[in-house]
Amino acid sequence: MASVGPVPMPVVVILISLLLAMGIARLWTPRQPVPPQPSGAGRVLDMLLVGLLCGRVSFVIANLDLYRDAPWSVLQIADGGYHVVAVLVAALGWGLWVLRRQASLRVPVLGSALAGALLWSVGSYGLATWQASTLALPAVxxxxxxxxxxxxxxxxxxxxxxxxxxxxxxxxxxxxxxxxxxxxxxxxxxxxxxxxxxxxxxxxxxxxxxxxxxxxxxxxxxxxxxxxxxxxxxxxxxxxxxxxxxxxxxxxxxxxxxxxxxxxxxx
Structure with missing residues (x-):
């Protein structure tokens, strides 16, 4: 299977990993004080969005010559142009900075984000291995x-x-x-x-x-x-x-x- 409907399998893996990380953060986060703090699941989602933004900017800067003829294509974020290392570093940096004064959320959020990242890594590797071993040029x-x-x-x-x-x-x-x-x-x-x-x-x-x-x-x-x-x-x-x-x-x-x-x- 190359996709689930119009959604490619790598995106499915990312969504499942995100939902797992947000679910763990929601269950792990202690009961909210008064006034309430931002939710742990929300912080995990913020980390992902900041990471993706920085990963995209890093990719665009590294490939400016390829975007010069069609600068509008920078906005086509579904083209797969992201630097994974930049995504992970930016997400972790953002998480550490935003949680510096929220000690009760620090371990649940960072632990949940780590679980999601590990699931994504294992899932992506497993998907690539499975596709390479089962999806070949068809006899068509x-x-x-x-x-x-x-x-x-x-x-x-x-x-x-x-x-x-x-x-x-x-x-x-x-x-x-x-x-x-x-x-x-x-x-x-x-x-x-x-x-x-x-x-x-x-x-x-x-x-x-x-x-x-x-x-x-x-x-x-x-x-x-x-x-x-x-x-x-x-x-x-x-x-x-x-x-x-x-x-x-x-x-x-x-x-x-x-x-x-x-x-x-x-x-």
Whole structure:
């Protein structure tokens, strides 16, 4: 399973870890004095939000050159552009600072945050290991732009970016130039643009209208790849290593910086 509905599994792991940490903090926090203090669960949530903000700012600063052409994409926080170390350090620093005068909350909040972070680490590692061992390039028959059949499994041997898209999908259309640019910049990576559910003439008309020069455009009219991979939202971009094992997944529109970050980790 690559997602739960439109929500990617890594986000599900984060949400479960957050809910666990907030639940522990709520149960662990002593009874409220008068006047009442902020809740322990609220402090855990604050730590996460501050950490994510700092992790995002750190990533943007480190990749300013990639955001220069499209500065608005800084606001696309779902592109996966975060520095994990910055998130953890900022969250811990914020927690220590805000709890310096709230001794009764210090241990429950920091302990709950640690439990959530450990669950996220273990869950993320377990999810990545499970996906790599079970989610491989499916044995799905698709067609090239000349109507000739081929099997997706034949693309093993090189790192692969598999983009599932449709011409009626607005985010798909917006991210196509980003993917086209990355395809030219990374010849060591194979890009496959697998259209879902449309006829050949529809795809050709779209490519002509958008003046896109893409290599590796394929047709999957019955949407067999989406079914096999458990993907239910477009655009979806899957990153496979040279052995054909899933290494990363992104649901939604990719920014240039977010895509480059994922390509750097693709082996």
């Amino acid at each position: 028959q698709v067609l090239d732009m000349q109507g000739r059949p081929l099997d997706l499994e034949q693309f093993r041997g090189r790192p692969l970016v598999l983009n599932l898209w449709a011409s009626w999908c607005g985010p798909c259309r917006r991210e196509m130039p980003v993917l086209a640019k990355a395809q030219q910049a990374h010849p060591e990576v194979r890009f496959v643009f697998l259209n879902q559910g449309e006829h050949l003439d529809e795809v050709q008309q779209f490519l002509r209208a958008e003046r896109l020069e893409l290599q590796g455009v394929l047709l999957d009219e019955p949407g067999a790849a989406s079914t096999a991979l458990g993907v239910r939202a477009y655009p979806s971009t899957l990153f496979f290593n040279a052995q054909g094992r899933l290494q990363d997944l992104h649901l939604g529109e990719l920014t240039q910086a977010g895509l480059e970050h994922k390509l750097r980790r693709l082996r």
